[in-house]
Amino acid sequence: MIVADKKPIEEIIEEIKNHEKILILGCNECVTVCEAGGKKEVGVLASALRMYFLNQGKQVKIDEITLERQCDHEYLEEIRDRMDQYDAVVSLACGVGVQFMAEKYHSTPIYPGVNTCFLGVTEERGLWTERCQACGHCILASTGGICPVARCAKRILNGPCGGSTKGKCEIDKEIDCAWQLIIDRLKALDRLDEYEELCPLKDWSTDRAGGPRKVVREDVQQ
Amino acid sequence: MRLQYPSNIKIILVPCTGKVDVLYILRAFEKGADGVYVVGCLEGDCHFDNGNFRARKRVEQAQKILDVIGVGGERAQMYNLSSSEAPRFAEIAIEMDEKIRALGPSPIKAAKQKAA
Numbered sequence: 001m002i003v004a005d006k007k008p009i010e011e012i013i014e015e016i017k018n019h020e021k022i023l024i025l026g027c028n029e030c031v032t033v034c035e036a037g038g039k040k041e042v043g044v045l046a047s048a049l050r051m052y053f054l055n056q057g058k059q060v061k062i063d064e065i066t067l068e069r070q071c072d073h074e075y076l077e078e079i080r081d082r083m084d085q086y087d088a089v090v091s092l093a094c095g096v097g098v099q100f101m102a103e104k105y106h107s108t109p110i111y112p113g114v115n116t117c118f119l120g121v122t123e124e125r126g127l128w129t130e131r132c133q134a135c136g137h138c139i140l141a142s143t144g145g146i147c148p149v150a151r152c153a154k155r156i157l158n159g160p161c162g163g164s165t166k167g168k169c170e171i172d173k174e175i176d177c178a179w180q181l182i183i184d185r186l187k188a189l190d191r192l193d194e195y196e197e198l199c200p201l202k203d204w205s206t207d208r209a210g211g212p213r214k215v216v217r218e219d220v221q222q
Numbered sequence: 223m224r225l226q227y228p229s230n231i232k233i234i235l236v237p238c239t240g241k242v243d244v245l246y247i248l249r250a251f252e253k254g255a256d257g258v259y260v261v262g263c264l265e266g267d268c269h270f271d272n273g274n275f276r277a278r279k280r281v282e283q284a285q286k287i288l289d290v291i292g293v294g295g296e297r298a299q300m301y302n303l304s305s306s307e308a309p310r311f312a313e314i315a316i317e318m319d320e321k322i323r324a325l326g327p328s329p330i331k332a333a334k335q336k337a338a
Contacts, residue, residue, distance in 0.1 A: 009290045047245065047248040048248060048290070050252060051248070051252055052291040054334060055333050056292075
Protein backbone atom coordinates (compact mmCIF):
# COMPACT_ATOMS: atom_id res chain seq x y z
CA MET A 1 0.00 0.00 0.00
CA ILE A 2 0.92 3.64 -0.21
CA VAL A 3 2.11 4.74 3.23
CA ALA A 4 1.48 8.28 4.38
CA ASP A 5 1.98 10.18 7.60
CA LYS A 6 -0.16 12.90 9.11
CA LYS A 7 0.81 16.49 8.54
CA PRO A 8 1.05 18.63 11.68
CA ILE A 9 -2.23 20.48 12.29
CA GLU A 10 -0.31 23.78 12.40
CA GLU A 11 0.80 23.23 8.79
CA ILE A 12 -2.75 22.48 7.65
CA ILE A 13 -4.05 25.56 9.48
CA GLU A 14 -1.47 27.66 7.62
CA GLU A 15 -2.63 26.17 4.29
CA ILE A 16 -6.31 26.94 4.80
CA LYS A 17 -6.39 29.97 7.08
CA ASN A 18 -7.81 32.25 4.39
CA HIS A 19 -10.72 30.02 3.46
CA GLU A 20 -14.19 29.93 4.97
CA LYS A 21 -15.88 26.84 3.57
CA ILE A 22 -13.62 23.84 3.76
CA LEU A 23 -14.13 20.19 2.97
CA ILE A 24 -11.93 17.61 4.70
CA LEU A 25 -11.83 14.73 2.26
CA GLY A 26 -10.64 11.31 3.42
CA CYS A 27 -9.81 8.19 1.47
CA ASN A 28 -10.91 4.69 2.44
CA GLU A 29 -7.94 2.87 1.00
CA CYS A 30 -4.22 2.89 1.86
CA VAL A 31 -4.26 5.99 4.06
CA THR A 32 -7.02 4.45 6.16
CA VAL A 33 -4.88 1.36 6.79
CA CYS A 34 -1.85 3.46 7.77
CA GLU A 35 -4.12 5.61 9.97
CA ALA A 36 -3.24 8.89 8.28
CA GLY A 37 -6.26 9.83 6.18
CA GLY A 38 -9.26 7.60 6.79
CA LYS A 39 -12.68 8.46 8.18
CA LYS A 40 -11.40 8.62 11.75
CA GLU A 41 -8.51 10.94 10.91
CA VAL A 42 -10.92 13.12 8.92
CA GLY A 43 -13.13 13.35 12.02
CA VAL A 44 -10.24 14.25 14.31
CA LEU A 45 -8.82 16.87 11.96
CA ALA A 46 -12.21 18.41 11.22
CA SER A 47 -13.08 18.61 14.92
CA ALA A 48 -9.71 20.18 15.75
CA LEU A 49 -10.02 22.73 12.92
CA ARG A 50 -13.59 23.65 13.85
CA MET A 51 -12.46 24.35 17.40
CA TYR A 52 -9.37 26.25 16.25
CA PHE A 53 -11.30 28.64 14.00
CA LEU A 54 -14.10 29.04 16.55
CA ASN A 55 -11.47 29.95 19.12
CA GLN A 56 -10.03 32.48 16.68
CA GLY A 57 -13.46 34.05 16.34
CA LYS A 58 -13.74 33.06 12.66
CA GLN A 59 -16.87 31.64 11.10
CA VAL A 60 -15.49 28.71 9.11
CA LYS A 61 -17.60 25.86 7.83
CA ILE A 62 -15.75 22.56 7.96
CA ASP A 63 -17.40 19.44 6.55
CA GLU A 64 -16.22 15.85 6.43
CA ILE A 65 -16.52 13.29 3.63
CA THR A 66 -14.56 10.10 3.12
CA LEU A 67 -14.56 8.60 -0.35
CA GLU A 68 -13.92 4.98 -1.23
CA ARG A 69 -10.88 6.12 -3.22
CA GLN A 70 -9.53 9.39 -4.58
CA CYS A 71 -7.60 7.82 -7.44
CA ASP A 72 -10.61 6.88 -9.59
CA HIS A 73 -12.98 9.10 -11.54
CA GLU A 74 -16.19 7.46 -10.34
CA TYR A 75 -15.53 8.08 -6.66
CA LEU A 76 -14.41 11.68 -7.18
CA GLU A 77 -17.58 12.28 -9.19
CA GLU A 78 -19.66 11.45 -6.10
CA ILE A 79 -18.92 14.88 -4.65
CA ARG A 80 -19.34 16.94 -7.83
CA ASP A 81 -22.74 18.32 -6.85
CA ARG A 82 -21.41 19.38 -3.44
CA MET A 83 -18.16 21.00 -4.55
CA ASP A 84 -19.74 24.40 -5.12
CA GLN A 85 -20.37 24.60 -1.36
CA TYR A 86 -16.65 24.79 -0.61
CA ASP A 87 -13.87 27.23 -1.38
CA ALA A 88 -11.11 24.78 -0.42
CA VAL A 89 -10.55 21.06 0.09
CA VAL A 90 -8.02 19.40 2.38
CA SER A 91 -7.45 15.96 0.92
CA LEU A 92 -6.17 13.33 3.32
CA ALA A 93 -5.46 10.97 0.43
CA CYS A 94 -1.94 10.27 -0.79
CA GLY A 95 -0.33 12.63 -3.29
CA VAL A 96 -2.06 10.73 -6.07
CA GLY A 97 -5.51 11.50 -4.67
CA VAL A 98 -4.67 15.15 -4.02
CA GLN A 99 -3.51 15.58 -7.62
CA PHE A 100 -6.44 13.72 -9.15
CA MET A 101 -8.82 15.88 -7.13
CA ALA A 102 -7.00 18.99 -8.36
CA GLU A 103 -7.19 17.77 -11.96
CA LYS A 104 -10.89 17.12 -11.66
CA TYR A 105 -11.93 20.27 -9.80
CA HIS A 106 -9.99 23.07 -11.46
CA SER A 107 -11.51 26.01 -9.68
CA THR A 108 -11.20 24.76 -6.07
CA PRO A 109 -7.85 24.77 -4.31
CA ILE A 110 -6.93 21.29 -3.02
CA TYR A 111 -4.48 21.13 -0.13
CA PRO A 112 -2.61 18.04 1.06
CA GLY A 113 -3.40 16.85 4.57
CA VAL A 114 -0.80 14.09 4.73
CA ASN A 115 2.80 13.53 3.71
CA THR A 116 2.99 10.62 1.26
CA CYS A 117 5.99 8.52 2.22
CA PHE A 118 6.47 5.24 0.34
CA LEU A 119 5.08 1.89 -0.82
CA GLY A 120 5.27 -0.35 2.18
CA VAL A 121 3.81 -2.79 4.65
CA THR A 122 2.33 -2.70 8.14
CA GLU A 123 4.94 -4.56 10.18
CA GLU A 124 2.85 -3.97 13.26
CA ARG A 125 0.32 -1.34 14.23
CA GLY A 126 2.12 1.98 14.21
CA LEU A 127 5.12 0.68 12.27
CA TRP A 128 5.19 0.86 8.49
CA THR A 129 8.26 0.07 6.43
CA GLU A 130 9.23 0.47 2.79
CA ARG A 131 9.26 -2.50 0.43
CA CYS A 132 8.92 -1.22 -3.14
CA GLN A 133 10.09 1.76 -5.15
CA ALA A 134 7.94 0.99 -8.20
CA CYS A 135 11.00 0.83 -10.47
CA GLY A 136 8.86 -0.61 -13.24
CA HIS A 137 10.94 -3.73 -13.85
CA CYS A 138 10.67 -6.23 -11.03
CA ILE A 139 13.72 -8.31 -10.23
CA LEU A 140 12.34 -10.05 -7.12
CA ALA A 141 12.43 -13.41 -8.91
CA SER A 142 16.21 -13.47 -8.80
CA THR A 143 16.67 -11.94 -5.34
CA GLY A 144 14.66 -14.36 -3.27
CA GLY A 145 11.72 -11.98 -2.99
CA ILE A 146 13.73 -9.23 -1.28
CA CYS A 147 14.17 -6.02 -3.22
CA PRO A 148 17.63 -4.45 -3.32
CA VAL A 149 16.22 -1.40 -5.11
CA ALA A 150 13.91 -0.53 -2.24
CA ARG A 151 15.83 -1.93 0.69
CA CYS A 152 19.50 -1.32 -0.13
CA ALA A 153 20.54 2.28 0.53
CA LYS A 154 22.73 2.19 -2.58
CA ARG A 155 20.22 0.24 -4.69
CA ILE A 156 23.06 -2.04 -5.75
CA LEU A 157 22.12 -5.09 -7.74
CA ASN A 158 25.21 -7.18 -6.96
CA GLY A 159 25.76 -6.79 -3.25
CA PRO A 160 26.52 -6.52 -0.48
CA CYS A 161 28.86 -3.55 -0.44
CA GLY A 162 31.70 -3.04 2.02
CA GLY A 163 29.38 -1.20 4.38
CA SER A 164 27.54 -4.32 5.45
CA THR A 165 28.46 -5.29 9.02
CA LYS A 166 26.89 -8.13 10.97
CA GLY A 167 23.89 -8.05 8.69
CA LYS A 168 23.28 -4.34 9.15
CA CYS A 169 23.68 -1.39 6.80
CA GLU A 170 26.36 1.22 7.39
CA ILE A 171 23.87 4.07 7.17
CA ASP A 172 21.99 2.91 10.28
CA LYS A 173 22.55 0.01 12.67
CA GLU A 174 18.78 -0.49 12.80
CA ILE A 175 18.53 -1.14 9.07
CA ASP A 176 19.08 -4.66 7.78
CA CYS A 177 21.51 -5.08 4.93
CA ALA A 178 19.20 -6.02 2.05
CA TRP A 179 21.89 -8.15 0.48
CA GLN A 180 22.45 -10.06 3.71
CA LEU A 181 18.71 -10.74 3.75
CA ILE A 182 18.87 -11.88 0.11
CA ILE A 183 21.78 -14.22 0.78
CA ASP A 184 20.08 -15.68 3.87
CA ARG A 185 16.87 -16.14 1.94
CA LEU A 186 18.54 -17.78 -1.06
CA LYS A 187 20.39 -20.08 1.34
CA ALA A 188 17.11 -21.06 2.99
CA LEU A 189 15.63 -21.74 -0.43
CA ASP A 190 18.71 -23.81 -1.37
CA ARG A 191 19.28 -21.47 -4.30
CA LEU A 192 22.57 -19.93 -3.23
CA ASP A 193 24.11 -20.83 -6.61
CA GLU A 194 21.88 -18.11 -8.11
CA TYR A 195 23.68 -15.55 -5.97
CA GLU A 196 26.81 -16.26 -7.98
CA GLU A 197 25.12 -15.11 -11.18
CA LEU A 198 25.84 -11.46 -11.86
CA CYS A 199 22.84 -9.24 -12.33
CA PRO A 200 23.23 -7.36 -15.62
CA LEU A 201 22.81 -3.61 -15.89
CA LYS A 202 19.24 -2.73 -15.05
CA ASP A 203 17.13 -0.76 -17.48
CA TRP A 204 16.28 2.26 -15.37
CA SER A 205 14.19 3.85 -18.10
CA THR A 206 11.14 2.26 -16.47
CA ASP A 207 12.05 4.00 -13.20
CA ARG A 208 11.56 7.70 -12.55
CA ALA A 209 14.69 8.38 -14.59
CA GLY A 210 12.52 8.09 -17.68
CA GLY A 211 10.16 10.85 -16.49
CA PRO A 212 6.50 10.38 -15.48
CA ARG A 213 5.36 6.90 -16.40
CA LYS A 214 2.19 5.32 -17.65
CA VAL A 215 0.80 1.84 -18.13
CA VAL A 216 -1.27 1.31 -21.26
CA ARG A 217 -3.39 -1.83 -21.48
CA GLU A 218 -5.23 -1.90 -24.76
CA ASP A 219 -6.81 -5.25 -23.87
CA VAL A 220 -8.83 -3.68 -21.08
CA GLN A 221 -9.41 -0.28 -22.62
CA GLN A 222 -12.94 0.63 -23.71
CA MET B 223 -20.60 4.98 51.36
CA ARG B 224 -22.73 7.92 50.21
CA LEU B 225 -19.67 9.70 48.90
CA GLN B 226 -20.08 13.12 47.37
CA TYR B 227 -18.43 14.36 44.18
CA PRO B 228 -19.11 17.48 42.09
CA SER B 229 -22.48 17.32 40.37
CA ASN B 230 -21.22 19.06 37.22
CA ILE B 231 -19.37 15.91 36.13
CA LYS B 232 -21.21 13.90 33.52
CA ILE B 233 -20.25 10.24 33.48
CA ILE B 234 -20.14 8.47 30.13
CA LEU B 235 -19.89 4.73 30.49
CA VAL B 236 -17.71 2.71 28.14
CA PRO B 237 -17.10 -1.04 28.31
CA CYS B 238 -13.35 -0.44 28.64
CA THR B 239 -11.27 2.73 28.40
CA GLY B 240 -9.74 1.10 25.30
CA LYS B 241 -13.00 2.13 23.61
CA VAL B 242 -12.27 5.81 24.18
CA ASP B 243 -11.08 7.44 20.99
CA VAL B 244 -9.34 10.77 20.44
CA LEU B 245 -12.44 11.81 18.57
CA TYR B 246 -14.67 11.19 21.62
CA ILE B 247 -12.51 13.53 23.65
CA LEU B 248 -12.40 16.22 20.95
CA ARG B 249 -16.16 16.01 20.35
CA ALA B 250 -16.77 16.56 24.06
CA PHE B 251 -14.77 19.79 23.89
CA GLU B 252 -16.48 20.76 20.65
CA LYS B 253 -19.81 20.37 22.42
CA GLY B 254 -18.66 22.72 25.16
CA ALA B 255 -17.08 20.57 27.87
CA ASP B 256 -14.61 22.47 30.05
CA GLY B 257 -12.57 19.37 30.76
CA VAL B 258 -12.55 15.66 30.03
CA TYR B 259 -10.98 12.94 32.07
CA VAL B 260 -10.78 9.26 31.39
CA VAL B 261 -10.85 6.91 34.37
CA GLY B 262 -9.42 3.51 33.58
CA CYS B 263 -8.48 0.45 35.57
CA LEU B 264 -5.11 0.29 37.25
CA GLU B 265 -2.23 -0.23 34.85
CA GLY B 266 -1.58 -3.94 34.55
CA ASP B 267 -5.14 -4.76 35.62
CA CYS B 268 -6.94 -4.32 32.30
CA HIS B 269 -9.32 -7.21 31.63
CA PHE B 270 -8.53 -6.74 27.95
CA ASP B 271 -4.81 -6.50 28.63
CA ASN B 272 -3.99 -3.04 27.33
CA GLY B 273 -7.22 -1.01 27.05
CA ASN B 274 -6.12 1.49 29.69
CA PHE B 275 -2.69 1.92 28.06
CA ARG B 276 -4.39 2.63 24.75
CA ALA B 277 -6.63 5.15 26.47
CA ARG B 278 -3.62 6.90 28.00
CA LYS B 279 -1.99 7.22 24.57
CA ARG B 280 -5.20 8.63 23.13
CA VAL B 281 -5.54 11.13 25.94
CA GLU B 282 -1.95 12.21 25.24
CA GLN B 283 -2.78 12.57 21.54
CA ALA B 284 -5.85 14.64 22.41
CA GLN B 285 -3.74 16.81 24.75
CA LYS B 286 -1.31 17.60 21.94
CA ILE B 287 -4.15 18.56 19.59
CA LEU B 288 -5.84 20.67 22.27
CA ASP B 289 -2.55 22.50 22.89
CA VAL B 290 -2.15 23.27 19.17
CA ILE B 291 -5.67 24.62 18.75
CA GLY B 292 -5.46 26.81 21.82
CA VAL B 293 -7.85 24.94 24.10
CA GLY B 294 -5.11 23.64 26.39
CA GLY B 295 -4.01 20.02 26.72
CA GLU B 296 -4.25 20.11 30.52
CA ARG B 297 -8.04 20.08 30.17
CA ALA B 298 -7.85 16.39 29.19
CA GLN B 299 -6.52 13.97 31.78
CA MET B 300 -6.18 10.25 32.39
CA TYR B 301 -6.55 8.60 35.79
CA ASN B 302 -6.24 5.00 36.88
CA LEU B 303 -7.97 3.38 39.80
CA SER B 304 -9.51 0.09 40.79
CA SER B 305 -13.30 -0.32 40.59
CA SER B 306 -13.42 -0.87 44.36
CA GLU B 307 -11.80 2.50 45.12
CA ALA B 308 -14.89 4.66 45.49
CA PRO B 309 -13.21 7.20 47.82
CA ARG B 310 -10.42 7.61 45.26
CA PHE B 311 -13.03 8.09 42.51
CA ALA B 312 -14.61 10.93 44.47
CA GLU B 313 -11.16 12.35 45.22
CA ILE B 314 -10.24 12.37 41.51
CA ALA B 315 -13.56 14.00 40.62
CA ILE B 316 -12.91 16.79 43.14
CA GLU B 317 -9.29 17.16 41.96
CA MET B 318 -10.34 17.41 38.30
CA ASP B 319 -13.15 19.82 39.15
CA GLU B 320 -10.71 22.08 41.01
CA LYS B 321 -8.15 21.86 38.22
CA ILE B 322 -10.69 22.87 35.56
CA ARG B 323 -12.19 25.60 37.72
CA ALA B 324 -8.69 27.05 38.12
CA LEU B 325 -8.29 27.04 34.33
CA GLY B 326 -11.67 28.67 33.83
CA PRO B 327 -14.29 27.85 31.21
CA SER B 328 -13.21 26.30 27.92
CA PRO B 329 -12.50 28.98 25.29
CA ILE B 330 -14.60 26.91 22.88
CA LYS B 331 -17.68 27.25 25.06
CA ALA B 332 -17.19 31.03 25.25
CA ALA B 333 -16.56 31.26 21.49
CA LYS B 334 -19.70 29.22 20.77
CA GLN B 335 -21.82 31.49 22.95
CA LYS B 336 -20.33 34.54 21.24
CA ALA B 337 -20.96 33.12 17.79
CA ALA B 338 -24.59 32.20 18.61
